Amino acid sequence: MSRGGPRADRLPDSTLALLAQGYGFLPRRLLQRGRDVAQARLLLQRTILLSGREAARLLYDPDRFVRRGGMPLVVQRTLLGVGGVQSLDGEAFAARKAMFLSFLGPERAPETAELFTTYWRAALVRWQASGRVTLLDEAAEVLCRTACTWAGVPLPEQDVRRRTVDLRALIDCEGDPRLGYARSRLARRRCEAWAARLVDGVRQGALYPGEGTALHTVAGFRGPGGELLDLHTAAVELLNVLRPTVAISRYVVFAALALHGSPQWEERLRDDDEAVLPFVQEVRRYYPFFPAIAARVRTPFRWRGVDFPRGRRVMLDVHGTNHDPRSWESPEEFRPQRFGTGSADAYSFVPQGGGNAATGHRCPGEWVTVEVLAAAVRLLTREMEYAVPPQDLRVSSRRLPTGPRSGFVITGVRALSS
C-alpha cells in the first residue's frame, strides 16, 4: 500500500466483499466511517476509494487523472465495450465527446421524449388488454423502440424483443455473477456484430439514416487524424447510445415505485407541471444505479494524507456522494422539494457523473434521461390508471444494478383520455 490514509479492509483482496455487498461496499468503507478516501485491493489491484463532493471535484481534474485503463476489464467486456469514449483522454476524447454532444445536446432531448410518449401510448393499448404487466420489461421495450427510431437504426417488429433482451443483458448480470457475466459477454458480441453491420451498411450506401442521427453521425465521424472509426469502435459507440437509453427503464420503475410510496406526490404531479422536474431529480439522487466511476492517477500527488501514485486506480462512490450528509439534508429521505430552487451542484449530485459534459466525462445522455423520465412521470400520473398488487418491491442494495425485485407489476391498466 502507498503511504498514509486508512486501509478499507484487513482482507488481502476485497473483490468478494464487493460482490456480496453491492452498493453497500463503498459507503461501508468510506462515508459511514467518516472518510472520503480509503485504500483497498480490488480485482487484485491496489485501488483508492473516494466519496463526496470534494473527491468528485478532484476526480474530474484531467491534470491529475486519466480514464484510460480506469474501468476494470470485466466492465469493459460487458457493459461499456472496449475502445469507447469512456476510455479516452486529451484530444481524442474531446473530438469523440463533441460527436456525442452533437446529437445528444439539450436541444435534441425533447424529440426523444416525444418518441417515447408515442411508443408508450401505443403500448398502453396492449397493457390494457393484457391485465398484468411487468413495468421494467415493458418500459425497456418502449425505450428500445425509442432509442432505435431516434438513432436512425432500423428495427423490424420481429426483432424488437431480442434486441431489447440483448441491450438489457449488457447491464443486467442477474442471478449468479458468473452466469450473468457469460450472458452479458455473449450479448455484447451479438450487439457489436449487429451495430457493426449497421455502420457498415451506412458506409456502403445500403442504409440511409437521417442526417444528424446517431447512426449517421457515428458512421461518418472522423477522429483528429481525419480517419473513420474502425467498425468495432463505431459499433461500441453506437451501443453507447442504444444501451443506456434502454437502461432508463430502471429509472422509470424507480419513479413508479416512488409514486407508489408517496400518494401526495402522485396527486400533485397530476396537474402541477413544476413539480415534475424536482421529482425526477430526486428519483435520480435517491435510488442507486451506476455504482462507481473509475480512473487512474496521471500525475502523482497527495490528498487528505493519502499518496496517489502514478497509475493507481481510483473509484468514486456515486450513490454515497448522492447521499453524503455534508451535501444533503436528511439524505435518506425521499424529498423532491430539495430540488425546488436552482440547479443542483455539479459535484454533489452525480448520478450520471459530475462536472461538465462537454469538457469532462460527465454523461452526455443526462438531458435525454431527464426529459424521458419527466415524460414517464406525466404518463404514469395523467394518462393511465393501474393497481399495484401485492409483490416483492424490496430494492436490494446487494444487486448491481438493482431495482424492485418484482420488476414492478401493475394490473388493471386503463388509459385515461387526455
Ligand code: HEM
Ligand atoms: C439510464 C440512465 C443513465 C445513467 C445512470 C448514466 C450514468 C452515466 C455515468 C455515471 C457515466 C460516467 C460519467 C463519468 O465517467 O464521469 C455515464 C457516461 C456516459 N453516458 Fe450515461 N447514463 C445514463 C443514460 C445515458 C443515455 C440515455 C445516454 C445516451 C443516449 C448515455 C450515454 C453515455 C455516454 C456516451 C457516456 C460516456 C461519456 C464520457 O466518457 O465522456 N447515458 N453515464
